[in-house]
């Protein structure tokens with residue numbers, strides 16, 4: 001149940017890309033952080049929820065051939081480091097395309113997709129992935 | 135009281151497509167027979183990581199974006215589908231969270247074969263009219279399955295549409311809505327069964343045509359309209375042939391029904407079918423245009439709507455969310471093997487997936 005409650009707590013972050021903005025220095029964090037690593041104590045009580053636009057650019061990427069079980073129907077899949085227009089950089093899967101279509105500098109946008117399933121009877125985990133921005 | 139209606143709309147169709155030629159090749163059938171018989175030239179296929187929840191979320195987000203709606207103003211969400219990801223655990227809960235709706239919210243999943251989404255429209259319209267909510271969202275969305283080799287495999291596809299209703303900034307007023315219902319064994323799926331069953335001799339005349347045509351005629355009679363008074367007509371589209379024939383029987387011309395007829399290109403999106411056709415019409419409609427929209431759900435019943443497009447539609451940036459035209463143009467073709475893998479017609483052991 002530990003995994004299930006962690007996933008549940010992270011729903012806003014996974015479903016809507018809700019990050020955190022430091023009210024002291026203005027830096028945006030995704031995934032969210034409770035305290036700004038720059039401002040430390042000065043950021044306490046000043047970290048505010050902020051929804052990412054989900055638009056960004058590919059900074060680096062890799063093609064995963066040795067996929068974990070949940071990705072066996074998507075092999076090979078693209079895992080990229082994406083710099084969001086909102087500021088933060090994160091790792092995400094790029095779907096609905098082929099590796100030859102992706103390059104450093106490719107514009108992407110976030111989409112809502114199924115991430116994994118806990119077997120046939122377990123819960124379905126949803127979250128953000130990315131597609132090429134046409 | 136101000137007339138309520140559609141305030142915004144958004145659709146989502148997965149980008150993958152398969153042609154009947156490819157399905158017919160595998161099952162040893164004549165593709166020309168299929169194309170001429172049911173008039174389907176291609177159908178949409180969901181990615182392995184797409185389901186009714188993800189399609190509903192994408193359609194909702196498109197509607198919210200296009201209408202510049204504040205999600206916390208949405209007081210109700212109803213989702214019609216026959217392929218909800220869970221048997222018990224509402225898709226509406228996932229969508230509400232994914233769009234950032236408020237905790238105080240009316241929500242439920244509906245099921246009435248292919249007309250559960252339009253039943254949702256009627257429901258939120260009544261809630262808007264009674265003052266229970268400011269805006270309500272009704273979604274029709276499906277990732278329907280046809281058994282391998284069954285005729286439904288050529289048509290069963292994936293897609294969905296979200297309609298946001300209210301009585302402010304209405305782009306298309308709903309002048310009237312009505313329904314017909316009867317117990318008809320044309321199509322069903324029992325709990326736990328992966329594929330639906332169709333009562334062959336019931337699918338055409340006593341089911342689709344009887345309900346669709348009756349609801350259409352009752353609607354025209356009650357609002358005092360004739361077929362030629364409408365600019366657009368859109369019907370449920372289990373294939374390309376049925377809606378065309380229904381339109382002709384009713385006295386509509388190709389000019390009136392061609393823009394809402396999407397099944398030849400995307401297949402039957404079930405609960406999303408008529409609503410996505412209506413979405414394609416709203417993409418191009420002008421103020422004053424009159425629309426007849428009639429859904430059909432097996433089991434069976436039809437929901438009819440008479441709509442008038444308002445001046446508000448000109449204030450809306452309809453290109454701010456993907457139009458149907460855009461989603462029809464931007465596609466990736468699959469062969470049957472990839473399609474079978476995507477649709478989980480090839481089953482792995484638990485250890486692998």
Ligand SMILES: [Zn+2]
Pocket residue numbers: 022023024025026027036037038039040043
């Ligand atoms: Zn700071």
